[in-house]
Amino acid sequence: MNKLNAEQEQHPISALVEGNSIRSVERMTGIHRDTIMRLMIRVGDGCAHLHDRMMRSLTCQRLQLDELWAYVGMKQKRAALLAERGEFGDAYTFIAIDADTKLVVSYLVGRRTWSDTADFIDDLKSRIVNRPQITTDAFAAYYGSIMRAFGNRIDYAQLHKVFASELNTGRGRYSPPIMVKTEREPIIGDPDPDHISTPYVERNNLTIRMKNAGSHA
Secondary structure, X not given: OOOOOHHHHXXXXXXXXXXXXXXXXXXXXXXXXXXXXXXXXXXHHHHHHHHHHHOOOEOOOEEEEEEEEEEEOOOHHHHOOOOOOOOOEEEEEEEEEEXXXXXXXXXXXXXXXXHHHHHHHHHHHHHEOOOOEEEEOOOOHHHHHHHXXXXXXXXXXXXXXXXXXXXXXXXXXXXXXXXXXXXXXXXXXXXXXXHOOOHHHHHHHHHHHHHHHOOOO
């Protein structure tokens, strides 16, 4: 096993953060890709521990929650055919962002299930000391999880997005769904209508997707 010193570790990590793929970092540094991947895991674990320690006893006025879709190994349609799915198939990263500071207060990587949603909300609740306003999409699991964790000590609203169905624009070409309107629905407490929105967490998700698009092995 190759052992890198601190100075040697900085170059591959910096290159990965800038969006370079593992194989391109291997070519640039001469460090084997297996060593780079082990380094990624170690640095990632360190970042997770640092986040968990620092994101405590927070006062957040407005929180925006969303889920970022990805998949492990194969998409859900293929994974569902396996005798034992394991970690293959759809995976979601739940993210909570403070709208004022843009801090990622809480996150959880799992599936879009009621139990994983509850774990995410419980973790978020453990980090907040005040009464925040929370906005989510209309995923049904949010309401029960938020009500159980926060009770009435919260101002909570959902943002419903309404999409229009469109015909294919040409043979073999497909148009993404077009959002025609949004509907704001207060759920718990008295959320401020002007702040029932999720642009910051959605922008964060887009940044993650764009970074990951060019950084695969």
